[in-house]
Amino acid sequence: xxxxxxxxxxxxxxxxxxxxxxxxxxxxxxxxxxxxxxxxxxxxxxxxxxxxxxxxxxxxxxxxxxxxxxxxxxxxxxxxxxxxxxxxxxxxxxxxxxxxxxxxxxxxxxxxxxxxxxxxxxxxxxxxxxxxxxxxxxxxxxxxxxxxxxxxxxxxxxxxxxxxxxxxxxxxxxxxxxxxxxxxxxxxxxxxxxxxxxxxxxxxxxxxxxxxxxxxxxxxxxxxxxxxxxxxxxxxxxxxxxxxxxxxxxxxxxxxxxxxxxxxxxxxxxxxxxxxxxxxxxxxxxxxxxxxxxxxxxxxxxxxxxxxxxxxxxxxxxxxxxxxxxxxxxxxxxxxxxxxxxxxxxxxxxxxxxxxxxxxxxxxxxxxxxxxxxxxxxxxxxxxxxxxxxxxxxxxxxxxxxxxxxxxxxxx
Amino acid sequence: xxxxxxxxxxxxxxxxxxxxxxxxxxxxxxxxxxxxxxxxxxxxxxxxxxxxxxxxxxxxxxxxxxxxxxxxxxxxxxxxxxxxxxxxxxxxxxxxxxxxxxxxxxxxxxxxxxxxxxxxxxxxxxxxxxxxxxxxxxxx
Numbered sequence: 001x002x003x004x005x006x007x008x009x010x011x012x013x014x015x016x017x018x019x020x021x022x023x024x025x026x027x028x029x030x031x032x033x034x035x036x037x038x039x040x041x042x043x044x045x046x047x048x049x050x051x052x053x054x055x056x057x058x059x060x061x062x063x064x065x066x067x068x069x070x071x072x073x074x075x076x077x078x079x080x081x082x083x084x085x086x087x088x089x090x091x092x093x094x095x096x097x098x099x100x101x102x103x104x105x106x107x108x109x110x111x112x113x114x115x116x117x118x119x120x121x122x123x124x125x126x127x128x129x130x131x132x133x134x135x136x137x138x139x140x141x142x143x144x145x146x147x148x149x150x151x152x153x154x155x156x157x158x159x160x161x162x163x164x165x166x167x168x169x170x171x172x173x174x175x176x177x178x179x180x181x182x183x184x185x186x187x188x189x190x191x192x193x194x195x196x197x198x199x200x201x202x203x204x205x206x207x208x209x210x211x212x213x214x215x216x217x218x219x220x221x222x223x224x225x226x227x228x229x230x231x232x233x234x235x236x237x238x239x240x241x242x243x244x245x246x247x248x249x250x251x252x253x254x255x256x257x258x259x260x261x262x263x264x265x266x267x268x269x270x271x272x273x274x275x276x277x278x279x280x281x282x283x284x285x286x287x288x289x290x291x292x293x294x295x296x297x298x299x300x301x302x303x304x305x306x307x308x309x310x311x312x313x314x315x316x317x318x319x320x321x322x323x324x325x326x327x328x329x330x331x332x333x334x335x336x337x338x339x340x341x342x343x344x345x346x347x348x349x350x351x352x353x354x355x356x357x358x359x360x361x362x363x364x365x366x367x368x369x370x371x372x373x374x375x376x377x378x379x380x381x382x383x384x385x386x387x388x389x390x391x392x393x394x395x396x397x398x399x400x401x402x403x404x405x406x407x408x409x410x411x412x
Numbered sequence: 413x414x415x416x417x418x419x420x421x422x423x424x425x426x427x428x429x430x431x432x433x434x435x436x437x438x439x440x441x442x443x444x445x446x447x448x449x450x451x452x453x454x455x456x457x458x459x460x461x462x463x464x465x466x467x468x469x470x471x472x473x474x475x476x477x478x479x480x481x482x483x484x485x486x487x488x489x490x491x492x493x494x495x496x497x498x499x500x501x502x503x504x505x506x507x508x509x510x511x512x513x514x515x516x517x518x519x520x521x522x523x524x525x526x527x528x529x530x531x532x533x534x535x536x537x538x539x540x541x542x543x544x545x546x547x548x549x550x551x552x
Contacts, residue, residue: 020505020539083465126466126492128541400468407469407487410503412476412512412527 001135001159002142002229003092003105003116005123007084008130008150010101011039014080015070017128018400018408026067030055033244034071034392071393077101079401083127091119096229104139106229113157120154135159139227140220143177144195168196178217183210195221239269239277242334246392248287249330255284256317262335263316264379267309268370270337271363276346277337278305280312282319287331297323300338305346308359309366312337460546466493468542470503470510476527477501477512486549488512490542496522497543505539506532515540 007013011029016022026043030036037044037053047063055069081100088095094106107116116133123131134146136158145158148167158164173195174184186209192198198206199221207215216226241262249255259282270277283298299319306312316335369378398406437447461467472486480501482488490503498517503510504524513524515534522534532538 018510020510021508023505023508086465122493128492404469404487407471408510409473410470410488410510410512412472412474412482412484 001107001109001112001137002139002225003107003111004098004134004139004142004146005084005088005103005105005116005120005131006146007101008132009039009041010081010129011070011072011077012041012044013129014077015073015397016041017080018076019397022068026064027070028055028067029070029072032072032393033246034069034394035244037069038072069395071396073396073399075399075402076397080127080129084123084129084131087123087126088119091115091122094229104142104229105133107135112159113155116155130154132156136164137223138220138225139229140177140217141223144171144175144221147171147175165196168199169194171195173198176217176221178213183214186210236273236275236340238336238338239266239273239275239340240334240336241266241269242283242332242336244332245330248292249284249333250328252321252324252326255320255324255330255333258333259284259316259320259335260313261379262333263313264309266335266337267307267312267363268367270307270340271367273340274342275340276305276307276343277312277340278302278346279338280315280319281336281338282316282323282334283336284320284323284330284333286329290331292329292331295325295328297325299323305341305343306359307343308363311359456548460489460548462489466491467545468492469548472512474527480514482512482547483549485551486547488544489546489548491545492542494543494545496540501544503541503544505541507537510541512544515543 012022012027015027015029022041024043025041026047026049027041028037028044028049029039031038034056035054037049037051037055040049040051044067047067049058049064049067058064059067059069077100081097084101085095085097085103088103088105092105092107092111096104098104112135116135120131120133123129131154132146132149133155134142134144134149135156136142136145141158141164144167145156145164148158148171149156156163156167158167172193173179173187174181176195176198179187179198187193187198190209192201199218201218203215203218206218210217220226243258243262245258249258267277279300279302281298281300283296285296285298286292286294288294297320299322301315301319303315304311312335320333366378398408400406400408437444437450439447457463462469468490470488470490472482472484472488475484482501488503496502496515498515500515501512502515502524504513504526506513506524506526506529511524511526513526516523516525516531522540523531524534524538524540525531534540
């Protein structure tokens, strides 16, 4: 039996855990660069703020006057997610972290509704995060039960056929895990609107309509488990670092620095997984919607397999240099490392330009210092700590749980 | 590559524990008798159980709890999973403020006693956020 637990409005709940002034107020959390609403409190949803709403365009609406908009604080959300996972690991034999705020649980015969309710209370007490739990004989049913739980009492059990049947009659098909916008349109055109109608379709016609993936979703809805609990993600294929700039970048000095920083971070991600990259893509472009002339420079090329920051930076920068066009206002840049593989699987050069042993030692030292003293403590030359092109985050809360300088203050 | 492996391994182990490799063990003259006994410094995060999910560090502001030995600037390590106990200091959300208060049980009713305010009954509007578990002071 599967369970799916997820944090209600997770990012907002993380903010509220440390700031009582946010409780009961309409609160939203903005995406990187303070762009769109990516988490909304119940009060904010009630005001009509949509997921992905571009905040700087709508914040002046009079009905949004009371809304508190926070910049995203991923150091905090990441640490709170860790705490949730650790509490769950105390209570379930196996927990699959599916995303930052959703975890699949392996439920035994004894761990059902009452047990899940108790765990949910414990997560709330320890992390201050309210959650909902869905239970089902398949992952897809557990996920759907979790949606149902939001409108019910916080825990829904779809292993109970009666509860399931009653819920299916009214739940729209877009609540099903794996049914996207395109499939929803297709099904609606055929007059299929509820989960009940979809589940009743013959398996063969679902396959014709939505390929084998849709057929699997359909089988799972009918109680046939096709997706097992996976404890480790598939090996990463790419490591991407792409960012909108806080303000337009117009000089090569700033662009070089941005590319170097993105390349360094991408290399670091690559090393975290113990992998090396054998190809790279570098791009930058102007803003697509602000009226500036469109320019998009992009280059993909093979590199000698490596995860060495210095090697990756220098190649990213020279690729950027080759497509640099002056007198242009750039809005976004990115470095994507491709074809990641384990070092022993990567093709080896006869005469490598990077000494692999020396490089590995240096990179291990670099990562160790940054892990201990905070990201960005040791940086390859040419990357400043705060930069004019950095992402905007005007209203980010303190990193309450990970930095001694940012601890929550308690008044005595 | 082979010869560098043990050294690299040692480096990894040391750096994992947040310690730079201790170079003095590799002496040039007499072999150090401590060579096989190099240990890391005591890990205060371990002592304070900071890696457990219910442990949070918070910073004290104000001198209202000096009688309980808690000074402004102190770091308190608190436990959000501890049973509330009468007479103990807790962190509470009170009227939109984060405060330290003494928790008191009287005739089945729980009260919060902040240092500079009248006692408040624990109700829906208040939250006992955590109980104090340990104190860290660096400017003794």
